[in-house]
Amino acid sequence: MNMQMNPQVDSANDSTQVQPVIEARDLNLVFGAGDTSVQALKDINLNINKGEFVSFIGPSGCGKTTFLRCIAALETPTGGSLAVNGMTPEQARLNRAYGYVFQAAGLYPWRTIAKNIKLPLEIMGFSRAEQDRRVAEVLELVELSGFGGKFPWQLSGGMQQRASIARALAFDADLLLMDEPFGALDEIVRDHLNEQLLKLWARTDKTIGFVTHSIPEAVYLSTKIVVMSPRPGRIHEVIESPLPKERPLDIRDTPEFIEIAHRVREGLRAGHGDD
Numbered sequence: 001m002n003m004q005m006n007p008q009v010d011s012a013n014d015s016t017q018v019q020p021v022i023e024a025r026d027l028n029l030v031f032g033a034g035d036t037s038v039q040a041l042k043d044i045n046l047n048i049n050k051g052e053f054v055s056f057i058g059p060s061g062c063g064k065t066t067f068l069r070c071i072a073a074l075e076t077p078t079g080g081s082l083a084v085n086g087m088t089p090e091q092a093r094l095n096r097a098y099g100y101v102f103q104a105a106g107l108y109p110w111r112t113i114a115k116n117i118k119l120p121l122e123i124m125g126f127s128r129a130e131q132d133r134r135v136a137e138v139l140e141l142v143e144l145s146g147f148g149g150k151f152p153w154q155l156s157g158g159m160q161q162r163a164s165i166a167r168a169l170a171f172d173a174d175l176l177l178m179d180e181p182f183g184a185l186d187e188i189v190r191d192h193l194n195e196q197l198l199k200l201w202a203r204t205d206k207t208i209g210f211v212t213h214s215i216p217e218a219v220y221l222s223t224k225i226v227v228m229s230p231r232p233g234r235i236h237e238v239i240e241s242p243l244p245k246e247r248p249l250d251i252r253d254t255p256e257f258i259e260i261a262h263r264v265r266e267g268l269r270a271g272h273g274d275d
């Protein structure tokens, strides 16, 4: 397989104005009103550029999922602005600007893997031939070629999650939003899927927003780590990773990796202190 690495775009040195994929300015979201209201996001300012792999890490309830859901136009911010590819999140959703992978694989048990992947394509009116072509392509990307005819229950948890990623890739959107996709899997399977996801990212040059509770996972995968703090959900710190794009698993034993993991841990601790 020809694994072409895409040249890293160094946005800091790029003098031309490149439009960010995600641009959040003073973004706020308050659920409800009065005494029972919850400020889920407070003054979020963040740019995500094309090809970045951005992880969101923070304690439970700090707004990670809510931020992803705002990008996907599944929640409406109560203040500030949010642009996805220069559009409103609603426009971006209509343009199929992103694929979304949820915590649980969420596959229909009565449909085969191929038919699960096809479902959104059927709804969008893609031709049968195009549906078949895309299913074969995304199954290959997640290394599940040959499993299209199986039902979800015939696959392991890790394979189901890969099938769910394949479904999110089927529209070939440049942006992939992933909400703790590997949280429920054991560590060895998770390591393997992390490796595969990095390869997929390198092959496709997609922009990825990824929610996790795991410091090693965030550091291993990301070019940028957004450390969030709770009540109300804010960005405590954004850590740019100096690690190379090509990352074997044993990079986790290097001093550079351990140093970034340490910074993330310190950020999480300090963020708790912001309470």
Ligand SMILES: Nc1ncnc2c1ncn2[C@@H]1O[C@H](COP(=O)(O)OP(=O)(O)OP(=O)(O)O)[C@@H](O)[C@H]1O
Pocket (backbone or CB within 6 Å): 031, 032, 038, 039, 040, 058, 059, 060, 061, 062, 063, 064, 065, 066, 067, 233
């Ligand atoms: N629909 C809703 N109505 C009211 N409050 C909500 C709603 N959705 C989320 N919240 C609250 O907003 C805050 C942020 O929730 P969110 O799910 O984004 O956090 P999170 O960081 O993703 O948490 P976790 O790590 O547990 O998934 C929490 O206090 C949560 O209870």
